[in-house]
Amino acid sequence: MNEVAEAETVGAEVKRRVQKQLGRASTSRAGMWFWEVDRVLLLLTLFLMAIGLVAVAAASPATARRYSDATHIMAPMHYFWRQLMWVCVSVPVLVAVSMLPIKLARRLSLIGAILFTAMLFVLPLVGAEVNGAKRWIGVGISQFQPSEFLKPLFIVSTAWMLSFRARDPELPVLFVTGAMTALIGVLLMLQPDFGQTIVFALVWLILLMISGISPLAIGGLMGTAVAGVVAAYLFYGTARTRIDNFLFPTKEAALHDRYQIEMAHATLTEGGLTGTGPGGGQMKFRLPEAHTDYIFSVIGEEFGLISCAVIVLLYAAIVIRVFMRMIDEEDAFVLLAASGLAAQFGVQALINMAVNTGIAPSKGMTLPFISYGGSSMIALSIGMGLLLAFTRRNPYLKRSPYTGRWSKG
Template sequence: MSQIANISSKFSTAGLRDKTRGDKVIWAIVVVLSLVSLLVVYSATNSLAYKLYKGNTYVYLFKQIAFISLGIIIVYFAHRVNYTIYSRVAKMLFYISIVLLIYTLFFGTKINDGSRWIKLPIINLTVQTSDIAKLALFMYLSRLLSKKQHVIKDFKKGFIPMMIPIVVICGLIAPANLSTALLTGATSMLLLFIGRVSFKHIALVAATVAIPVIILIAIAGAYYDKEEGKMKELPAVLSAGRVPTWIKRVQDFMYAAKGEAPYQVQQAKIAVAKGGLFGLGPGNSEQRNFLPHPYSDYIYAIIIEEYGIIGAAFIVFIYMVFLFRSIRLFRKCPYAFGAFLALALSFTLVIQAMTNMAVNVGLFPVTGVTLPLVSMGGSSFLFTCLSIGIILSVARNVEDAEGKAENVKEELA
């Protein structure tokens, strides 16, 4: 009986390995961050759930379990798809994302003068269309980079065709979500640099983007009342859309030491200060009762408060390992499209994570980006899982190619 049990366990293990192919370290990272997410989201939403649901503190925990379960299913099925299919649908998905972004700007759900979401009928789920657009953009850029390597240094034939989709997508995202547009643009330029695009062309883009950023900083300084510690009244030309929000966030970051820092920044700093080296312990956060969005935008501050600098450093380490494994995958992938796609998706997730953490500790102006795979579930969480599934699809195909090469060597030997 024991022999039968051992044989069945071997078969089940082999079956599981066969079904979950690809980089095992990335799979482990998905599991670890999902577990961290469950712990921290439950802690961060404990008080909120108690107030809203008459003492039931498990509502958001069960919701997060559902999102994580769905996310892992998405990772699994995405990694089983041959990544070359994404190259075939990249162009169509890119055009669809443009339509969705335009629709969102005019007819989407408006929050704080910004329209970022559309609501899906029947399931009643709000989707941030910029997530779709980022995924489509990186698929399309990876396809272009793989096809234009022979003219990659040429300004008209190589550089311009790749800059057009970047400008279009970032330009449509920017009115409602400037931080996401800037991060998407920065990730795109990093991908172009790795794709051997001429450095002088990339430097030209960086200089062009720096002009409006410098102007925004100058306007923020000119319309800040240092005596009152607040923003002066803006002229009509600077009061359209989310421009006042951009100016206010720059002012808050520039003059926080001289004036009063924004409420959420103050509470995040208190959480970080309370955390110390080892933290207050799991579930013992005090700032969750005061910090806005402790389960999404400011979840890293809760991690520091409960797990200290050691816990915070562990999260940084996990994302760095993920980036390292993705770079390793880029170097091993025999086909350009898969290599560029895996690298682009990993870069955007890690850059988003670093931005979220920098905001939480006061090193970056306030943005609305979440911590990938850790912040409470939503459409962004599911698209993160889809991105990781695509990365694992590339890893699975690399693994298969290496396995075939080993078999050929054994046959020749």
Template sequence: MQKILERIKGDKVIWSVVLLLSLISLMAVYSSTGSLAYRMDKNASYYLIKQLSVIAVGLLIIYGVHKVNYTKFARIAVMLYVISLPLLLYTLFFGAKINEGSRWIKLPVVNVTFQSSDLAKLALFLFLARMLSIKQGSIKDLRKGFIPVLVPVFLTCALIAPANLSTALMLGATCCILFFIGRVQVKHIMLLAVAGIIGVVLLFTVSKITGFGRAATWEQRISDFAGGSKKDGSVKGGKKESVYQVLQAKIAIANGGVFGLGPGHSRQRDYLPEAYSDFIFSSIIEEYGLVGATALVFLYLLFLWRSILIFKRCPYAFGAFLAVGLSMTLVFQAMLNMAVNVHLVPVTGLTLPMVSMGGSSIWFTSIAIGIVLSVSRYVDENEGRKKAASEKTEKTATETTEEEETLTTDKNEAPALA
């Protein structure tokens, strides 16, 4: 065990957070998949074993990626980004449709599906970190600095938005924060935000007119979110105050109270759709209460804080932007998923990173975490080398001083000996 721990490098707090999130995932998925296993005629432990296998592979991915020097990712960033664009285009027109959206690519022979948007997110932040580090000298110039880093964000979000608007909006918002950290002028970021709003309006209009895209779904979700009950308790238009999914999530949260019903004692898991995926946070609140929910939020914020410390300590811009960009998108996604569960924002298709049941999504998240830990490992080793060099210099200086003092003493004592 000691030898294994010695081989694991990088921020130990981030490693601890990842392991705790993995444990929470196993407990929550096992508790919330009972009815799913029954419907699919599976053993009660089937999805637990499946999730355990996925997480085990994810941890191996994190370990393997964190052993790679992060500077090597700069070399493949452009290639990976170029590959992601045609994959997004293919997914948009020919992807497997799940929940009314073309978001998945199905690999033949192995019969495995994955979201091309997950690959695109990773590729985009690798590419942006590389471009921002290169363009630091001219980043405040609109034409020479900002436009070259803006174009890839625009292309990626434009290709993701028709099938997965929530992911596109999340990416755009995260990129704006990364641009601010990367010293882009605020007025340019504001222009980007305005352009994004105009783009969403145009996309909705075109989708509404042509029928291509998910305008009807977006409109329904916003309508369901805004059409709640009135102050007097009546229900607007005689309809339910929210969609069935959100209503069941509210019941689960109310059942949880402060300390929850206890592990495996959820009452709504058989009624709440996607209790093991999009709405797993509601299941966690029901079983572990406000205390458990607060602990989970704390873990994600702790991960972000440690990544920010890595950003501040990293001597090179590429590694710093990598650490903060990848961690922000992961934590931002987690906060949006939690906001959906407690009905603060309309329903989206975003999962809870490293907790929701999944396969490829967990593995792509694992790659991102591995890259953050790779940057952390380099920072630790670099600081270790500097510390060792400094101690060596101090030791040499001390020995030289002692030798000079000895020689001086010998000279002073020489006449007396004579």
């Protein structure tokens, strides 16, 4: 009995210390972070990661069989265990980045944007070629994709430059950020990576609209975007091939892009509303890149279209949550950075799901926090960490509905 009483006393003391450490009166970094961070947004992100682990476990046997040969037989759950490792690395990264002060997060993002843009310059020389594209740089036994890491850092850097318009609307930030986006787009198309180019361009346009440029300028940019797509079709072979294979499929196209799209759609709808059950899918074994580009289709087959709808709602909830949180934000930089990161997150998810449902050509783009990939997972964790850092709120302050100023509640 004494041992039981002693154990209860120790347990109560540990609980008291944790409550003190994380309580509202705590001034420690961890305690302040716990109360300042948007815990709903954090939980939604962790929920997506958990769904991703289940989805990769479902897709892993199909991918392992596809990439096995006579000399190297992969274990059925090979990709699941590797994804679990990447999640264990990514969660601490996400939390650490979310703890950064806004000024430090901005400064590190600017430095990182310069560094990864420089990597895009040298990628044609040192990049590893996979499926005819040089998008990866090898580091030891692994590889990483510079453009994945550049996306959130580019958004924060662009938001910082556009925020100067609030002080001086005459500054040429539109031209500077446009030139920067065009440069990155050219470097991406040289890889080639048309899908990422579209993401960078779309997020830049969204940031411009949020920053408050005139409707006339928005119309001009939209026209320029249409002209850019037409020019890409006429002069950029990769874009022309993808568009032709999607809109005007031939027998040759049926063996490549069109085959992937049709198989993805067939796999997605195979399980009906409720799915075949975990491990019950068979169409996934005929699906290329089941663990990355087309994991949404694997989810549809084994867990049903209802589960796919829930995932769509989760992505929508994250984006809407951020925009609702930014409604009363007065700092132009924070407003643009958080909104841009949320927009990039939503655009990437939307493009991936559009490809899986057959309403967009193949892009080679992952589904955020669900698709397999260490480079993608860590880069997304950095982006979400920055988003959580920019949406933190001091729990001791309340905004007056009359003056709009923050004061102690």
